[in-house]
Amino acid sequence: MAVSTMDIELVLKELGREIEQRREKDNRWSRHEMVYHLQDKVGVQICDRTLLAYEHGIRRMPVARLLQLCEALGVSAPAVLLAAIVRADNARCRSCGGAQ
Numbered sequence: 001m002a003v004s005t006m007d008i009e010l011v012l013k014e015l016g017r018e019i020e021q022r023r024e025k026d027n028r029w030s031r032h033e034m035v036y037h038l039q040d041k042v043g044v045q046i047c048d049r050t051l052l053a054y055e056h057g058i059r060r061m062p063v064a065r066l067l068q069l070c071e072a073l074g075v076s077a078p079a080v081l082l083a084a085i086v087r088a089d090n091a092r093c094r095s096c097g098g099a100q
Contacts, residue, residue: 010092013057015066015084020055022073022080031055038072 023034031048039045046065053059054069061069070077 007092010088011085012060014087015061015081016055016057018080018084019069022075027073038068041072042068044068
């Protein structure tokens with residue numbers, strides 16, 4: 001199955017939502033706290049606005065950054081990616097009336 005550009009954008013948006021949800025609900029961290037933990041645990045420095053851009057799907061998240069964010073959150077990157085793909089697929093199916 002070919003993946004369209006729209007599908008990729010939807011997956012990236014859902015990936016950001018998944019990271020945001022794990023940060024807020026699982027870890028109860030603000031963006032500022034997440035940035036601190038990212039630097040403290042992984043040694044990576046980003047600003048709050050960059051994290052916001054990833055979480056809102058404004059900026060494409062490189063695979064290396066996904067791995068770093070997941071490490072800071074203490075979650076499995078494959079699990080986060082799978083959750084984002086499933087959510088994107090469900091959203092796509094809802095928008096097209098269930099047809100694929």
